[in-house]
Amino acid sequence: xxxxxxxxxxxxxxxxxxxxxxxxxxxxxxxxxxxxxxxxxxxxxxxxxxxxxxxxxxxxxxxxxxxxxxxxxxxxxxxxxxxxxxxxxxxxxxxxxxxxxxxxxxxxxxxxxxxxxxxxxxxxxxxxxxxxxxxxxxxxxxxxxxxxxxxxxxxxxxxxxxxxxxxxxxxxxxxxxxxxxxxxxxxxxxxxxxxxxxxxxxxxxxxxxxxxxxxxxxxxxxxxxxxxxxxxxxxxxxxxxxxxxxxxxxxxxxxxxxxxxxxxxxxxxxxxxxxxxxxxxxxxxxxxxxxxxxxxxxxxxxxxxxxxxxxxxxxxxxxxxxxxxxxxxxxxxxxxxxxxxxxxxxxx
Numbered sequence: 001x002x003x004x005x006x007x008x009x010x011x012x013x014x015x016x017x018x019x020x021x022x023x024x025x026x027x028x029x030x031x032x033x034x035x036x037x038x039x040x041x042x043x044x045x046x047x048x049x050x051x052x053x054x055x056x057x058x059x060x061x062x063x064x065x066x067x068x069x070x071x072x073x074x075x076x077x078x079x080x081x082x083x084x085x086x087x088x089x090x091x092x093x094x095x096x097x098x099x100x101x102x103x104x105x106x107x108x109x110x111x112x113x114x115x116x117x118x119x120x121x122x123x124x125x126x127x128x129x130x131x132x133x134x135x136x137x138x139x140x141x142x143x144x145x146x147x148x149x150x151x152x153x154x155x156x157x158x159x160x161x162x163x164x165x166x167x168x169x170x171x172x173x174x175x176x177x178x179x180x181x182x183x184x185x186x187x188x189x190x191x192x193x194x195x196x197x198x199x200x201x202x203x204x205x206x207x208x209x210x211x212x213x214x215x216x217x218x219x220x221x222x223x224x225x226x227x228x229x230x231x232x233x234x235x236x237x238x239x240x241x242x243x244x245x246x247x248x249x250x251x252x253x254x255x256x257x258x259x260x261x262x263x264x265x266x267x268x269x270x271x272x273x274x275x276x277x278x279x280x281x282x283x284x285x286x287x288x289x290x291x292x293x294x295x296x297x298x299x300x301x302x303x304x305x306x307x308x309x310x311x312x313x314x315x316x317x318x319x320x321x322x323x324x325x326x327x328x329x330x331x332x333x334x335x336x337x338x339x340x341x342x343x344x345x346x347x348x
Contacts, residue, residue: 007265010321012296018315019297022304025082029303030090033286034075038097041068048232062232066239071285072098073240076183078286078302079106080113095205100212102237103155104183107202112182114197117298122267123256128184128191133254134340141249141338144185148241152234154180159213163206185248247284250274250333251291253340264296269325271295273309277329284330292325 044065051058076099079091091106099105115121116129123130133141158180166173178190194202216233219225253270256262262270271292274280280289287294287302293309294300300308312322327333 007263007269007321009318010265010268011316011318012265014316015296015312015322018311019300019304019308022308022311023297023300025087025301026303027087027090029301030078030087034072034090034094037068037071041065041072042097044068045232045236049226049228062235066236067243067282069098069102069236070240070243073102073104074244074286074288076104076106076109077113077288080109081298083299095208099205100209102240103152103159103209103213105202105205105209107199107205108181108183110202111195111198112184112191117267117295119263119267120261123258123260123262123270125258128182128186128189129248130252130256131186131254132257133249134252134337135255135257135344136341137345138338138341141341144249145242145245148238148245151241152237155237156213159206159210160217163210243283246330246334247288249337250284250327250330251288254337255340265321267295268292269321271325272333273326274329274333275309275326280329 042065044061047061048058048065051061072094075094079087079094082091095105112128116127121127131140131144133144158176162172162176162180166176177194182189182191199205216225216229220227220230251272253272255270269292271294273292274284274289284291287305290305290309293305293312297305297308313319316322327336
């Protein structure tokens with residue numbers, strides 16, 4: 001069901017007017033942010049490889065590597081929202097330095113995430129990024145987090161085994177696209193046939209990710225790369241997927257059981273802004289701690305979402321509904337989701 005607040009009273013037009021000047025992207029911020037975190041992420045990955053296991057330097061390098069590469073990985077969300085035809089070199093560079101080695105090329109999010117923002121799709125069974133966690137059994141919340149343990153293996157299998165086979169066996173190709181080509185949370189989701197929203201070069205990206213994983217597998221098999229490389233890659237991606245699962249759970253209220261269509265204000269009130277805590281930029285990087293505000297203004301660049309949030313809190317003639325989507329921190333967001341699910345089961 002939609003959020004309990006009366007979304008019809010949300011001052012959407014006024015909010016859009018207030019933040020209209022914050023819609024322009026700054027390429028320097030994007031490049032500086034990406035390059036710094038690529039340097040820290042892969043540089044510290046190398047330090048993990050060469051330092052004594054479980055030494056202070058080894059542990060510190062792992063933490064910096066994992067969180068830096070997590071931030072880099074989350075840029076896939078920003079890439080999907082870039083205006084078509086812009087930032088082409090940035091997107092290609094991101095795929096080469098992050099999307100392929102982490103096995104999350106940008107085509108795995110294009111199209112899928114666009115559907116997540118559509119009024120007729122958001123929160124419904126056609127939205128692969130939505131499950132009614134706030135209206136179902138609590139154990140599903142826990143199960144979703146533990147799914148992160150096997151996700152790195154599934155991505156390796158997708159590009160190491162399934163992709164080459166799909167090129168010679170057409171039915172496997174259809175299966176790979178429908179069931180194994182989407183960064184979603186709904187395991188039952190079937191991706192529709194490719195459209196222009198999925199990008200012109202998705203097949204090249206698929207080939208790129210496959211080449212990366214095959215080269216890595218060969219280098220490990222031949223002894224050029226130590227088996228430790230695979231272990232460190234798994235642990236880094238495990239932390240990335242685990243942190244992202246917690247962030248995802250804290251990003252929405254997940255109250256829609258799957259059949260109600262929701263307006264933009266409904267989407268906002270079913271989403272979450274987490275404004276507090278010094279750790280927020282680490283577990284919800286690249287602007288995603290302002291996820292509710294993002295659902296109001298999907299095209300707003302991540303570096304302006306904080307300013308937009310502060311402006312709307314201060315300048316809206318009535319900010320009560322805007323503040324209804326705010327949580328103090330990640331624990332507040334997750335505990336609210338847990339209580340909503342428990343209350344829903346008690347009612348049923």
